[in-house]
Amino acid sequence: MGYLELDVAMTDEQRAVNDMAKRFAMEVLRPIGIKLDKLADPADVIAKDSPLWEIFKKQRELDLHKAAIPKEFGGLAGERDPLTGALIAEQLGYGDAGLAISLGVCNFPFRFAAMSPEPELQQLARDYCEDDKAEMIGCWALTEPEHGSDWILAGQPGLDNPKCGPSLKAVLKGDEYIINGQKAAWVSNGTIATHAVLHVGIDASRGMAGTGIAIVPLDLPGITKGKPLDKIGQRPLNQGELYFEEVRLPKAYMFIGNPDMGTYMIQNILTGANGGMGALFVGLAQAAFDEALTYAKERMQGGVPIFEHKNIKLKLFDMFVSIEAARAYVRRMWAYNATNMPGSLHHAIAAKVLSTETAFKVTSEAISIFGGNGLSKEYPIEKMFRDARASMIEDGENSALALKAASFL
Ligand SMILES: Cc1cc2nc3c(=O)[nH]c(=O)nc-3n(C[C@H](O)[C@H](O)[C@H](O)COP(=O)(O)OP(=O)(O)OC[C@H]3O[C@@H](n4cnc5c(N)ncnc54)[C@H](O)[C@@H]3O)c2cc1C
Known part of the structure; x- marks a missing residue:
């Protein structure tokens, strides 16, 4: 006997979405994940002719990139019942865990952009929903070489110590933030992303409690990327550093500029x-x-x-x-x-x-x-x-x- 779905309340729509995600997982993610895992050089995973790009294109074809973006921006958030998201994630993880993470983090900057009152950021969310060529790829840039768990544990007692504040800092000058510093090689989609949710230090006196969050187009002058990371697991998931040198970010792109909210x-x-x-x-x-x-x-x-x-x-x-x-x-x-x-x-x-x-x-x-x-x-x-x-x-x-x-x- 095969897998028995115990969720007796599952609707026809949920079953249909689940089946669609399962087909994508087994016909696209699983075979591509196996191929990419075997590549000795992680740079080949993101090469122009890599099958990696098919997964992003197929994600767009199936509208899976829209799941977390509200309807008014062209997305599907709130259109489906809560369980559907879990079913999709289970199926994608069934196909290939690393690729599922890559697809999952892809929408991060754009779902935050949709929450901003700034028209330029809201437009990013719209553009992402309409991007059927998979030209827009997001990442979540939190970890730094010197601060991994410090970011995860931010808010815990002791982490407001200025000695353990973020290395990457954003300083407001006029209408722009000037960003300097580095994010670690662990940033998923780091070397292929076009946009990042970037956690930044904005109040050095408060350590990990003095941070903000910017939405950053990664083609701004002063941003460079590292080499794809070589690692033992989730090898099809591209990861790599982001470097920032005197990057000028318009103030409107600082999604959270208040350290308490960060x-x-x-x-x-x-x-x-x-x-x-x-x-x-x-x-x-x-x-x-x-x-x-x-x-x-x-x-x-x-x-x-x-x-x-x-x-x-x-x-x-x-x-x-x-x-x-x-x-x-x-x-x-x-x-x-x-x-x-x-x-x-x-x-x-x-x-x-x-x-x-x-x-x-x-x-x-x-x-x-x-x-x-x-x-x-x-x-x-x-x-x-x-x-x-x-x-x-x-x-x-x-x-x-x-x-x-x-x-x-
Ligand atoms: C597959 C993968 C994908 C990832 N994707 C992303 C991503 O998309 N974006 C991103 O920013 N990061 C990402 N990360 C990074 C991940 O969040 C960090 O690796 C993780 O938070 C641990 O940080 P670290 O590696 O610096 O380890 P460290 O923080 O150095 O921790 C080392 C050990 O010390 C322990 N430790 C550290 N501090 C404390 C403390 N205060 N109290 C008790 N124990 C402590 C930890 O529990 C751990 O066992 C990813 C990592 C992996 C493996």
Whole structure:
């Protein structure tokens, strides 16, 4: 028996969107993700002739880029019920986790632009919705070489110390902010993005509590990009540094120029991002489970399929229980947060931690079920394991996130 959808209240529309996302995941993301993962040089992932670009074009064709942008700007936010977003994220994570993250972060600058009262920023949101050639790609630039968890933990006691303030700073001069500094190689879509949500220090006396958020077109003079990052997991996800030298940003592009609001917005962003991660890595865990179950029913040892050996059967059942529990919690959290803005941060973090640790455990157990083949690059499991491991650091290392969440209990 295959996957049984337990959500009895699922509507025909939700089923249709889910099926569309699943087809995209299996026909486009999975095969392209496998190809890109095997490229030895991450620069080839973003080469002109790379299949990477197909995923952005297809995302536009399917209107998946519009999901978080309000209707008045040409988007679909609020048009679908809350669960639909979780279903899409699960399916994309099922196809390829790294590419799903790349697509997920793509809309960041434009969804924030839609929230701004500034006409120029609002126009960006409109242009993004209409961009059927996938010429506009966003990124979220938070982490710095000297400050990773510091950003995630901003708002916690002690982080308002001027000694641990951001290295990247924006200083208001007349009608412009002058930006200097660097974001780390971890910025997803960093080397291919056209626009960034950029977290900046605006009040050095307040450390990580003195920050703002700018929406930055990355073709401004003074901005340069690093080399694509080489890493063990989510290799199809392009990542790289952003450098800023005397960059002049019109004041209107400072989306949050009040430091008190800067920290508050980081929490809101983490609520959304961790919720998304929760759903996406349930998808990856399900993908590894499906591969392991199929393999266990085909691989013969002792004259029978290994599924008939009790240790394998019990392992698969344990994986099944963990995934169903993670999915049920993630969807419940998602429905609450989507209808109770700005949502509950500690519940979103719980979803991210639960689902990424489930994905890690399930992919690791799947390797055992595949035996030696689990370690071979000819089979899909070792990649899923590497992708799952990366997720435990992505959008906040899990134990740092747990510390943050615990302060809300
Ligand atoms: C696949 C992937 C995608 C990513 N995408 C993005 C992105 O799109 N944009 C972006 O800006 N960043 C991104 N990141 C970066 C990510 O957010 C950071 O790597 C993460 O927040 C950890 O920061 P760090 O790597 O500097 O580790 P550090 O902060 O140096 O942490 C190292 C260890 O020390 C612990 N630690 C640090 N500080 C404390 C503390 N105060 N108390 C207790 N323990 C602490 C941490 O828990 C961790 O175990 C991504 C990372 C990955 C892996």
